[in-house]
Amino acid sequence: MGYPKDLLSSRSIIKQGLYALIAPEGLVNNSVPGFENCYVSILGSPRLGASFVDYIITMYEGGKNTRGFGGEEDVETFLYVVDGKVKVSTDEEEYELTQGGYIYCPPGTKMYMENLEKGDSKIFLYKQTYKPLEGVSAPWLVTGNANDIPEEEYDGMKEMRIQDLLPTDFAFDMNFHILTFDPGACHPFIETHVQEHGAYLLSGEGVYNLDNEWIPVKKDDYIFMGPYVQQACYAVGREKLSYVYSKDCNRDADLKK
Incomplete structure (x- = not known):
């Protein structure tokens, strides 16, 4: 980005535990194990007061996560493609998701992801501790596209x-x-x-x-x-x-x- 061209300012507002507006201009890259050639910004998290973790991730050409995301027995995950084309795989299946595409992985299911574009793809990623309900079956993998x-x-x-x-x-x-x-x-x-x-x-x-x-x-x-x-x-x-x-x-x- 180089030298600033004006006084430093931000539209972001943080009210710990209550609400937050996080503008994209202030996002920084986080080095998260497993993500390669990606710009990973952590948004909502327990440190902010949320019970979940949200990420916005720009996957550059060749960007991927081969280590896997989620997979713990009590953690559910969700991925939404904001822009681009991404391959999401589990240990059993793989899916090609374009803009508007999404996938939910239930607890115990790890997802792997890879950018299929020659340019950038952008994804919104989520994880949360799952709360089981006695007498009710476990959730299942769901995938689709919002455009449909x-x-x-x-x-x-x-x-x-x-x-x-x-x-x-x-x-x-x-x-x-x-x-x-x-x-x-x-x-x-x-x-x-x-x-x-x-x-x-x-x-x-x-x-x-x-x-x-x-x-x-x-x-x-x-x-x-x-x-x-x-x-x-x-x-x-x-x-x-x-x-x-x-x-x-x-x-x-x-x-x-």
């Missing part, structure tokens, strides 16, 4: 739409969704709930209510929303605002903190 999933109206509003990327089954303790807003659209109300989110903006611009503060957001921003933090969004500008995000679900609240 119909958008459904959100709370009866055609200007705001949602896509579920994983099955709505009690075997899964979380889901990934994509929310899309037409310009000028917004949530029906300011939400306050026990669930937390890690969200990556795929397109557009907006203003996001986080803990009753209205904050400008745009493509390539990352947002962490902690439990009970007020949250809602208005889309602004001339193109649709869209983001992919995780949500814990299908489990009762714990008595312990």
Whole structure:
């Protein structure tokens, strides 16, 4: 990047345990074992207050992870292709995922990844400790592409739409969704709930209510929303605002903190 051309500044906002807006301009590379020829930025993590870990990774030409990601008996993982083409393999199968493609690997399943583009590919990566539910079967591997999933109206509003990327089954303790807003659209109300989110903006611009503060957001921003933090969004500008995000679900609240 070289010498700065102006006063140093940042749009990022960190409210430990509550919420965070992390702008792409401030991301740094993390040396994570297994990732080769990749620019790995760790976003949400327990150090921020999240119960999961999110990454945004640029895989350069020849970029890969042959060591494997996940695979522990209590860790589930998810990968979403923001741009490019990536081969994702397990010990049993391999999948070629293009933009909008995704894969969920259940606990005990390790994923390996390789960039198939001559240029860069970008992926959004996630891991979390799985919470089993007595009497319910274990989750299973799921793969697909968001471009093949119909958008459904959100709370009866055609200007705001949602896509579920994983099955709505009690075997899964979380889901990934994509929310899309037409310009000028917004949530029906300011939400306050026990669930937390890690969200990556795929397109557009907006203003996001986080803990009753209205904050400008745009493509390539990352947002962490902690439990009970007020949250809602208005889309602004001339193109649709869209983001992919995780949500814990299908489990009762714990008595312990």
